[in-house]
Amino acid sequence: MKLEKIKYKNFKATVTTMSRKTATQHGLYGFYTPNNNTIVIQKDLNKRDYLDTLIHEIFHFVADKSGIKFRNLGEEGVAKFVGSEFSKILIQNPKLVNVIKWCAKPWVYFF
Ligand SMILES: [Zn+2]
Numbered sequence: 001m002k003l004e005k006i007k008y009k010n011f012k013a014t015v016t017t018m019s020r021k022t023a024t025q026h027g028l029y030g031f032y033t034p035n036n037n038t039i040v041i042q043k044d045l046n047k048r049d050y051l052d053t054l055i056h057e058i059f060h061f062v063a064d065k066s067g068i069k070f071r072n073l074g075e076e077g078v079a080k081f082v083g084s085e086f087s088k089i090l091i092q093n094p095k096l097v098n099v100i101k102w103c104a105k106p107w108v109y110f111f
C-alpha cells in the first residue's frame with residue numbers, strides 16, 4: 001500500500017520515496033520540503049518506521065501550512081492542534097486511514 005499525496009485544507013503534499021542509500025547519507029528516514037510541498041520517505045522501511053516517519057512528516061506539512069507557531073503553545077496548545085488538525089487530515093485523506101490500518105497489520109516490510 002502506497003500513499004501518493006496528502007491533502008490538508010486547500011493544500012496538497014506529494015509523498016515520494018528515496019533510496020536507503022540516500023536516506024543513510026542524510027541520516028534520516030524522511031523529510032518535508034515546504035517550497036515544493038513534498039514528503040520524502042525512505043523506500044524499504046518496516047511498517048512501524050514507515051508509519052512513524054509518515055506521521056512525523058505530515059506533522060511538518062500541517063505545521064507549515066497552518067502557520068501556527070509552536071514555540072509558546074504549551075501542552076494544551078499542542079494537544080488542541082493535534083486533535084483539530086489531524087482530525088481534518090484523517091477526514092480529508094481516507095487512504096491515509098487505510099495505510100495506518102495496513103501498517104498496523106503484523107507483516108514486516110514496506111516495499
Ligand atoms: Zn522532523
